[in-house]
Amino acid sequence: MAARTTTLYDTDNNVLNYGGCMSPASYFETSTGLTAGPFIKGSGYMYGFRPDGTQAAVHRVVAFQNHNPSLHKCGARCRNAKGPNCECSCRGEFHGIDG
Numbered sequence: 001m002a003a004r005t006t007t008l009y010d011t012d013n014n015v016l017n018y019g020g021c022m023s024p025a026s027y028f029e030t031s032t033g034l035t036a037g038p039f040i041k042g043s044g045y046m047y048g049f050r051p052d053g054t055q056a057a058v059h060r061v062v063a064f065q066n067h068n069p070s071l072h073k074c075g076a077r078c079r080n081a082k083g084p085n086c087e088c089s090c091r092g093e094f095h096g097i098d099g
């Protein structure tokens with residue numbers, strides 16, 4: 001069984017504690033101050049909390065494989081990764097950062 005540690009990062013690469021998810025309609029309402037109609041479409045929004053307790057949008061989600069990760073040298077392939085799964089030497093710190 002592959003165990004994974006999932007880590008959330010904001011746009012400044014701070015690690016976030018998971019806060020929750022907003023539906024597309026809630027996100028529309030909080031970001032615009034308008035009332036969402038029944039047909040709002042969007043991707044929704046995931047948020048978390050920085051160590052100081054402030055709320056921030058989740059920008060990256062990285063799932064680091066804990067069981068026998070290859071820990072190969074981190075490089076452009078990691079930095080441009082599209083999926084969340086990481087097992088390289090940065091342990092997710094730079095995973096998908098340029099993607």
Ligand SMILES: [Zn+2]
Pocket residue numbers: 074075078079088089090091092093094095
């Ligand atoms: Zn890496």
